[in-house]
Amino acid sequence: MASLITCPHCGQRPKEEFTIKGDAGLARPAPDAGADVWYDYVYLRDNPKGLHKEYWHHSSGCRRWLIVERDTVTHKVHSVSDAALAKLGGAA
């Protein structure tokens, strides 16, 4: 993996500036969705070998939550976008 992550707000920054939360592909269920659905959301993971979207927090930079799309085999970073803006459907 490149040691640099291109933050959409700050540009190329060293990886150490970021805190990694993990899988960004999980959709938070409704509060009353039931135990099975919540179990799935909290505990089960696709854990793909290949492309993976993750939440990374630029904790020592702009402090925005980002979505980093990486390859878990080659460590290549394919895209970085702002999580909130991406969810609003705007230009991430």
Place this chain on the structure above:
Amino acid sequence: MRYSALSVFLNGLRGNKGWAPAWRQPQPKPHYDVIIVGGGGHGLSTAYYLAKTFGITNVAVLEKGYLGSGNIGRNTTIIRSNYLLSGNNPFYELSMKLWEGLEQDFNFNAMVSQRGVLNLFHSDAQRDAYTRRGNAMRLHGVDAELLDRQAVREKLPFLDFDNARFPIMGGLLQPRGGTVRHDAVAWGYARGADSRGVDIITHCEVTGIRRENGRVVGVETTKGFIGCGKLALAAAGNSTVVADMAGLRLPIESHVLQAFVSEGLKPFIDCVVTFGAGHFYVSQSDKGGLVFGGDIDGYNSYAQRGNLATVEHVAEAGVAMIPSLTRVRYLRTWGGIMDMSMDGSPIIDRTPIDNLYLNACWCYGGFKATPASGYCYAHLIARNEPHETARQMRLDRFARGYQMDEKGVGAQPNLH
């Protein structure tokens, strides 16, 4: 062939021409009673105990690479049983007891060295937490000693005792903890299993799991279809990949953990010592190199290599604990893929598929567990019921609300 001082002597007289390979290179048979997926430490020890203790010898171990190419050869070789929780402690203590008799048991020199494992503490709160863990260990019959600052200073005078932010106040010592030559563990178990009839088939990757009427009937591999009565997964960081083939979704993220060796130094660390103010653990090998490690890199990974940021971070933690390391050079680093679970504890259990068994979620504590993991897994496979010490290591504990979270971190795998 049984290894002994006499056999070394006699073979020396005969120009060392009498040694045979330690295990065969068999072609797969069409069908086995048990197939174990993964020829690492846990898979090989499972095969060994299945054959030796439980009398099941029609067993194959399938390994996609060479034998011991995964985490069994990529760890920092530490063994210990200093766990807090009642679901973990007796299991790791069983493992420690098996380590203690292992070399005689499988007639192979694994260089088991019970040099002690010392966890440093740096605050009153941390001392209290370590005292609690030490008491829990002693209640389970495990050796634990709380050392004060002076006792630690006498043992390891070169530590940074007067660090302004993290002064060393003492440590929790498990004298029976230590290190083991990791590759030899794989070789010893492989040899022991092979000599009892187990087929160890390397460079044979499982590509599919064939099911009929809700049961596993065999596996598709790069060497063709192989049928089995029972299928046992022990694939560590690749557990998700093989479980996917059976339609199982696991509470696992795969992460890369790096380990490091320094250039050779004169002997100066005679135990395993861990930093309490950061994540760093170190021992010194018989060759003189420091063997050490720290945190996982923190991102999902299936690559057996890590990132330089972590290399630097581990070095910083090491220097914070032992300032004299500043001019020591790294010799080698390598990465292994950890099956990080949602509570930091392992799974040895049946699955919703009747004849499919799961051994996974070792996070980065798998090496020390190798003997007990194999023993308990073999028990489960042979008798279809969990070994007494592994009965809380259930796959469904997350759904039922019985996590075994030693650190109280929650369902965040990269923090375990």
